[in-house]
Amino acid sequence: MPTPLPDSRISPRFAGLMTFGRYPRLEDTGGPIDWAIYGIPYDTGVTYRPGTRFGPRAIREASQYLKRYSIVHRLDLCDALTMADAGDAPVHPYHPKQTLDAACGFALSLGSDETRTLALGGDHSTAYSNIKAAWTRQGKPSGGLPLLHFDSHLDTVDSVWGEKYGHASPFIRLIEEGVVDPRRMLSVGIKGPLTNGDDLKYAEEHGVAILTHDEWIETGDQPIVDFVRRLEGEAAYCTFDIDCVDPVFAPGTGTPAVGGFTSHEALRLIRAMKGVNLVGADVVEVLPDRDVMGNTALLAAHIAFELLCLDALRRRDG
Amino acid sequence: MPTPLPDSRISPRFAGLMTFGRYPRLEDTGGPIDWAIYGIPYDTGVTYRPGTRFGPRAIREASQYLKRYSIVHRLDLCDALTMADAGDAPVHPYHPKQTLDAACGFALSLGSDETRTLALGGDHSTAYSNIKAAWTRQGKPSGGLPLLHFDSHLDTVDSVWGEKYGHASPFIRLIEEGVVDPRRMLSVGIKGPLTNGDDLKYAEEHGVAILTHDEWIETGDQPIVDFVRRLEGEAAYCTFDIDCVDPVFAPGTGTPAVGGFTSHEALRLIRAMKGVNLVGADVVEVLPDRDVMGNTALLAAHIAFELLCLDALRRRDG
């Protein structure tokens, strides 16, 4: 069933109440939904600059100019998938774990069993919620989900200032809980000086595959292609921290690391996952107050679009 | 019937899909609606800088932080009025008159007979639509509606570059069509050099009362109070061009005129109309691309709030 859009002869892209991509609100739809897109407006998890609580709103606004037909894939996304905007998850700004649990519960409540969820952050701690929801929907496979992780940072710090559920720690928690399988986790784009080497040591010791940005300069996207091929269509998750993109291309983020991907390289990273069976995804760490001219939010909307295309292509091309 | 708002314990002001003031969408309501708020995202009417087509969207975003209880009026607006966001009127960006007629028709289609409409511009040509709709709802009184007009410019230029429905001309058109009564029209805040004196001559010859900004410095709001008192409760309309506010307080506008009202003075201008029986209103000329930090849109949202309070006060205090 296609996703209906407003009639642009009456309501141009600069008009109308905003939902992601101008897709219908979940509450206005009937029948099964392939993907529910929703926000987690929460940023208490940060270690430096806050403000990503305004991220979902900014991505929705930028997505008004997101068109439906991909010239690269020769694909009309809205013909291929039934999508809806589910609004924002409940949050408890003073309480990290309580927020993450509430957001996870919200994700599990959306649509039907077949519905997959795409979360818009919020700081990276919110990935915990949506990944756990996807893993739960898959029947909590032992060993955990394979994870494609794009980021400047490893996010495997045990705790910061006594808090174990902050944005430096989601993957150490998910690995500990068996939600993510560290031996089938690929972290792409890691770069920039670290506070110390502890997070690196943890990731390496647990078998996380790391492709630093400097290594990627040499290899290109091939390690991603190979990683996906090895998954052989198994259910997997993709988490995309916008700060893996160069802070000139994505200034709207809280912990910028000099010298990352361009916007175009970022789009191609996603396309390199072609064939993957995504059962959930997120785009996080968009901080609108630092987003000069909205390029970060606009890129985030297109990253989400390409992630959704991956699923549409899998359904079309097998 | 009160206007329901989201539960802020779950969905803080930075969360959720956006409607004006977080009020319900018109389509989600049942029963009578006192006020329908809607946008007219159109700016082809301008003579200088375009961009107000993004005005309704910006005002909605700013209005997320619009609270409900007025400490000045000791009034809970959402308890007093049933309000809803009706989305945006259809527009035809290449065709001025066609757009204005479509927007007028849209306004007339909202709610029931008792519903009043508050339009968010858009350039000032869009006032033509909403005023005509209000006049039509009132049964097209001969002589036309009384008009309270806040602006830096008279907007009584006959035509610009051959176009008679641009943003310099709404009031000459409405006077010609008998929709507005020029002898019961008060233009407040006029200022800045003019291209020539023709618009001034037209307004003076047709009996429009003009209170220039420099005159207001001397008189204060008393002429507004007097004007309203003379109306004796008769149905009237208020059009508020944000460029009457100083361009430092409202930089987001297309034809700025140096040296106008402060934000606080603007709020008090509206409150000076206490007792007026508003049957329609608009706030126009918000141009987000020039709106440093969103102060213009935030002020516009509060101007709309105060306009709605006027009607709530009339119902409460008689």
Next chain:
Amino acid sequence: MPTPLPDSRISPRFAGLMTFGRYPRLEDTGGPIDWAIYGIPYDTGVTYRPGTRFGPRAIREASQYLKRYSIVHRLDLCDALTMADAGDAPVHPYHPKQTLDAACGFALSLGSDETRTLALGGDHSTAYSNIKAAWTRQGKPSGGLPLLHFDSHLDTVDSVWGEKYGHASPFIRLIEEGVVDPRRMLSVGIKGPLTNGDDLKYAEEHGVAILTHDEWIETGDQPIVDFVRRLEGEAAYCTFDIDCVDPVFAPGTGTPAVGGFTSHEALRLIRAMKGVNLVGADVVEVLPDRDVMGNTALLAAHIAFELLCLDALRRRDG
């Protein structure tokens, strides 16, 4: 003993490591210090937009252009008082109460018994720390300290999302603990719609004197003068929330309320307290990411300057 400044023939105002006002670091001074200025870089307490953790840094930067001789008071502040910058208090970003206690302890550790402390926020919850420190230094007078409070908001909300030490609640906590005397508390500049009337009800029931912005338009600064006169030189505290200033004059803040004081009016509010015996003060809620051109931080630095002048004038003029 005067406060030494760098030799501007060698190090112009745009040169050198930055301390508040180019005053010496506390650790570089010997002998008694009249005032220790320090930051509390903390913003977890907010209910809307975060970011004031960068406030102390921004105010210090703006203060590089803060000169020493007041033409209004005919006073050389650096000749009159011995001042030093004590750096920033320790903070625990995930833990409100723990941060407030640590900051209070830090304030109490600065200088000697006679030293008074001026805190630079940080969100308004940090006022709790510095007020409590001032009260403690005064021997914990029963009944609590008199408080001069400049703000758009009453900050007497009991709790938000389950947290009792957020920035909407400092005064309810300080009143409960007997640190502030509500019957000798004056809240100036209150304005803007409220979420509901509960905070207003609390304040009124406990005897807090409220001078809303609209009332101040009528009275001017006289109620402040009268309030100070009634104190008869008793030790008092002043807390200044920059959001009482109009968001056009002070855009760099997280919960802007349309239509407040101008910068000049703000300076005069402080001067109206002439004669007060300030034993502590704070300037809070400066949010640099929203501070267009730095006017908010520059104003905050001058507010701090005027607060310090109050004490210098008291010592000079008795």
Next chain:
Amino acid sequence: MPTPLPDSRISPRFAGLMTFGRYPRLEDTGGPIDWAIYGIPYDTGVTYRPGTRFGPRAIREASQYLKRYSIVHRLDLCDALTMADAGDAPVHPYHPKQTLDAACGFALSLGSDETRTLALGGDHSTAYSNIKAAWTRQGKPSGGLPLLHFDSHLDTVDSVWGEKYGHASPFIRLIEEGVVDPRRMLSVGIKGPLTNGDDLKYAEEHGVAILTHDEWIETGDQPIVDFVRRLEGEAAYCTFDIDCVDPVFAPGTGTPAVGGFTSHEALRLIRAMKGVNLVGADVVEVLPDRDVMGNTALLAAHIAFELLCLDALRRRDG
């Protein structure tokens, strides 16, 4: 005859009345002019964000820092060509076709028969005017002019909202009128999702060669080199829509498409046309209100410089 410039010992680049590149005004010159540069300050043709009417002004301002000697070409452009700034074409903001005809007439009126015209937009609909003028000056060759087209969009949409001369349609109109030869038209840099595939279908069916941005990633500039070689010196036209450049490099534009050329790649695209016999050119879609720090306008000025160098190189090197 060289192009005279102001004496920079007296009038530095930040001084003096502005013309493009500090070249003389056309009215101040005598004798033949090789290239007349002029603006078309018009943006009614847009389908999304307006504002390019301010483009010519911004490009002129940026061009004050445009130096004359190319280190890449070892060429002094002002020694090689006689150039002048002809000011701006007349425009009729409410009337698309009337504006385009007036601008075309203006272009034809400049200089003598040998004069070539470089237009600064304005939205892309204005290319219609300058291409038609160049074709007319060439004696209206049947079959139309070859066209080198740099853009994110194909601009072969039949009409939008009932208007056939908007900025999505210039090439369908020029092809219909026989001004441009679609079989000798190369569109470079096409990218981003499309509203639907109709424009793509039209272009492909009429023989337009399309080099999408993703294809260019693989081929580099060689297809451009080959295209020019096949022209064998025949008169051709180049139209450059700044939105083919990545919106991070050229934020000042109205319909940004994520992931395009860098500034340096854009300069090299132009240089890849070496040997082409340009009889006209344009740089369009510069929207100053979105142009952070002026990088878009600065790039547009350098694109124009490189286009002019192409003609100088052809004259020098044959």
Next chain:
Amino acid sequence: MPTPLPDSRISPRFAGLMTFGRYPRLEDTGGPIDWAIYGIPYDTGVTYRPGTRFGPRAIREASQYLKRYSIVHRLDLCDALTMADAGDAPVHPYHPKQTLDAACGFALSLGSDETRTLALGGDHSTAYSNIKAAWTRQGKPSGGLPLLHFDSHLDTVDSVWGEKYGHASPFIRLIEEGVVDPRRMLSVGIKGPLTNGDDLKYAEEHGVAILTHDEWIETGDQPIVDFVRRLEGEAAYCTFDIDCVDPVFAPGTGTPAVGGFTSHEALRLIRAMKGVNLVGADVVEVLPDRDVMGNTALLAAHIAFELLCLDALRRRDG
């Protein structure tokens, strides 16, 4: 003879090569000129933030939206005066005195004996040049010219870092040279902390009348009216440093002082001089890189307009 303007039916305000107010270039005029407006793009004289070398360019750009008919004065300025833009004076950025002498010579070279000159700065040191030129044109009256001086600073510092011709010193130099009469000099708007009291002492000892901003709050414009009346039509000069305006209204300046005039108050300050016989004037210290949304330059253009109106009113009303 009126000042001709471009036909706005052909060339809207956003079109065409820019001169001040769209007035003709001096070199394009014949016959006598009442006022020559020119820039002095020079900022080496500053003691804090440089950048006013771009001031004349920014004021010209802002002045494109300067209309001709004053509704306050009921005066068409372009009918009343013959005005022209003379471009920019030569500058020598590394050499203060050499620049000031060259600019003075340039001013003296413009038009005929009757021509008066309005200079657009540049930093305040450039006032030295234009005042000296005006004094020379008046036959170097012994005792010097009366001076109306609007500023936050006294600018009577003897020297800074060994330089006697910087922007803190123009009036001490002009008084020493007998060009300005300190006993007929009025400094309006002085405010903000001073480095020390030496400049204040000099001004007071030499008989300069000082109206601080705080004093003006009490007196209003009456002292200006009185000052002008006492001149009895004698030739006088007005120098307007934009930093006397509040830095929120005029952020684009290099030494901002918190808490000054609003834009509207600034316009009224000029109008308060009605009756004055201005033989020269300047508007200085506009720094575009800090000018959020161009409000500072727009105000400067209107200040210049009002200064010119003063002369037109004197000629009309005697």
Next chain:
Amino acid sequence: MPTPLPDSRISPRFAGLMTFGRYPRLEDTGGPIDWAIYGIPYDTGVTYRPGTRFGPRAIREASQYLKRYSIVHRLDLCDALTMADAGDAPVHPYHPKQTLDAACGFALSLGSDETRTLALGGDHSTAYSNIKAAWTRQGKPSGGLPLLHFDSHLDTVDSVWGEKYGHASPFIRLIEEGVVDPRRMLSVGIKGPLTNGDDLKYAEEHGVAILTHDEWIETGDQPIVDFVRRLEGEAAYCTFDIDCVDPVFAPGTGTPAVGGFTSHEALRLIRAMKGVNLVGADVVEVLPDRDVMGNTALLAAHIAFELLCLDALRRRDG
């Protein structure tokens, strides 16, 4: 001896008085210092846009987020080198040569004989000071120091407007004085149109090796690697003008040249010098007023970090 940093459990990166990298102030250290980092807040040397006097302050602020452990080099810089912030050199804003001599003297006064100095500009004329200081510390080797020079401009212009010590001239002066050896000088990244070819001619005639940006596109970093290898560990100096970086990546600079290095390419340029024996370095031309979101200053801090890493690697790896 390692470089001590603040305890981040108490003082997060957004807290505390700022020094470069949060390293100790030189005056707070004892024992030998490997590198003293200091600023030269001076910009009188510019030929176009001033403002780099605020550069050192901005780089220090950006460096608060500079972490210590390089994942690329697997190196903890603070363990490897003893570093300190020495504050800013004295400057004389009106006097170029006097400033340069004072800054050179200041550099020579820092630390002990073994201390090396890293200067933060300021305009490029300040490189003269630090290079001369490094050469002096090396015993003034005849023939001069080898120089690695990254820049868009050659900076070998003899003089501008009569000044021989401006920012277009440092290398012609240093070559004349025998401080730099032009036959062992490599200028990397030269690009953009030149005013004329004179500076190019001088550099080529004196044997300076030039790698233009366009040549670098073809060669990559290999010429830098080769250049360093030929030095065989001899003492050398590196001067880095941030304007060699593309103005989109480094907008905060005064003479931007379209189309340069990305941030990541810039970091790799530095790393290509691995093995070099740096006895001094500088990063210049950071102009904060044009630095959108601080990316330029953030990059400059990381360039400095990589320069320091070069020395740490040499010590570790020989």
